[in-house]
Amino acid sequence: MEETTFAVLGTGGIGRRTLEVSRHKEGLTPVAACDRHGTAIDFDGLDVDELLAATEGNIDSDPGDVATDGGAATADGEGVKQHGEDRGVVASEQARPSDDPIRDVIDRGERIDAVLLALPNYEHDFIPRVADRFLEGGYDGVLVDVLKRSRVIGMLDDREEALEEAGITFVCGAGATPGLLTGAAALAAQSFIEIESVEIRWGVGLESGYEDNRGTVREDIAHLPDYDIETARGLSAAEIEAIVDDHDGVIEFEDMEHADDVLLERAGVCDAEDVTVGGLLDVRSDEKPTTTTVSVTGTTFDGERGTNTFRLDDATSMAANVNGPALGYLRAGVRRNRAGEYGVVGPAELMPRF
Numbered sequence: 001m002e003e004t005t006f007a008v009l010g011t012g013g014i015g016r017r018t019l020e021v022s023r024h025k026e027g028l029t030p031v032a033a034c035d036r037h038g039t040a041i042d043f044d045g046l047d048v049d050e051l052l053a054a055t056e057g058n059i060d061s062d063p064g065d066v067a068t069d070g071g072a073a074t075a076d077g078e079g080v081k082q083h084g085e086d087r088g089v090v091a092s093e094q095a096r097p098s099d100d101p102i103r104d105v106i107d108r109g110e111r112i113d114a115v116l117l118a119l120p121n122y123e124h125d126f127i128p129r130v131a132d133r134f135l136e137g138g139y140d141g142v143l144v145d146v147l148k149r150s151r152v153i154g155m156l157d158d159r160e161e162a163l164e165e166a167g168i169t170f171v172c173g174a175g176a177t178p179g180l181l182t183g184a185a186a187l188a189a190q191s192f193i194e195i196e197s198v199e200i201r202w203g204v205g206l207e208s209g210y211e212d213n214r215g216t217v218r219e220d221i222a223h224l225p226d227y228d229i230e231t232a233r234g235l236s237a238a239e240i241e242a243i244v245d246d247h248d249g250v251i252e253f254e255d256m257e258h259a260d261d262v263l264l265e266r267a268g269v270c271d272a273e274d275v276t277v278g279g280l281l282d283v284r285s286d287e288k289p290t291t292t293t294v295s296v297t298g299t300t301f302d303g304e305r306g307t308n309t310f311r312l313d314d315a316t317s318m319a320a321n322v323n324g325p326a327l328g329y330l331r332a333g334v335r336r337n338r339a340g341e342y343g344v345v346g347p348a349e350l351m352p353r354f
């Protein structure tokens with residue numbers, strides 16, 4: 001197993017769960033984690049238990065808490081917060097307060113094979129701006145994000161040349177959707193010579209994981225017809241509760257702007273317009289309200305029309321299906337980077353490594 005060191009930007013739900021999953025993966029060593037107030041770095045490997053305990057239930061560890069410019073506040077997950085010394089990553093004994101946590105990571109970049117950007121994209125160009133900082137800082141490893149929105153992929157593509165020149169391999173959309181489910185669609189499409197449609201429908205039950213996934217719920221709400229990223233970002237925790245109550249705890253999403261579409265087009269599988277993403281989120285139960293499926297309909301070389309369906313077991317959680325693939329794609333990105341393959345790559349072009 002190839003040894004890989006990695007850092008996590010953002011210690012909200014995704015950052016923390018990725019650190020947790022990594023403990024079960026051989027050869028993956030988390031060496032840095034940060035939010036906007038502090039950085040924990042240990043090249044012998046972070047004490048994940050201590051870090052998780054210190055940031056558990058700690059609202060200031062919302063993944064929005066990393067500023068791209070090192071100082072200014074950005075996406076503030078829960079609206080009103082009081083920032084004290086004991087909040088966020090700095091609550092960990094491994095961490096130090098920092099004015100520019102991203103700089104701290106970049107400065108040690110030579111010893112960090114990959115950086116997971118576990119950040120929400122409350123501003124569309126947030127992840128691309130983080131990429132700019134790594135470009136400016138001379139980093140030449142792997143960046144992995146779990147972004148959602150289709151329009152962000154183009155912004156990363158605009159940086160393709162710069163990323164290639166810098167020696168950065170940027171794996172974009174490496175969660176579940178886009179991510180694992182995009183990759184599954186690319187595999188399911190292999191039986192066909194022409195793809196008619198790709199339908200991704202996810203089901204998530206989040207009762208016990210709700211606290212940890214407030215950022216995700218907020219991002220999902222931004223997909224509802226009456227909201228967008230800006231308005232969702234401005235919602236207070238009480239307003240989010242009211243939306244959840246209005247839907248009796250189960251919110252249905254249709255035609256989500258998820259990058260599975262452009263990432264499948266980019267990989268030559270089908271046109272972006274033939275891809276639809278929707279789902280059901282139940283924040284009052286841990287059971288999935290529907291089974292997560294990817295259905296790929298197409299025509300075979302010998303003229304048959306069929307639908308290949310990929311299904312996630314109802315027993316697998318969102319945490320498993322987002323963070324497992326994020327690390328799998330991170331590993332695949334490191335392999336590419338070590339082979340001298342740089343630039344932007346999506347989950348349909350890359351098989352995650354176990």
Ligand code: IKT
Pocket residue numbers: 175176177178179202203204216217220279288291292312316317318319321322
């Ligand atoms: C994501 O984080 O990739 C998107 C979220 C949906 C995850 C689907 C997991 C499916 C499963 O566990 O069965 C959501 C849109 N925020």
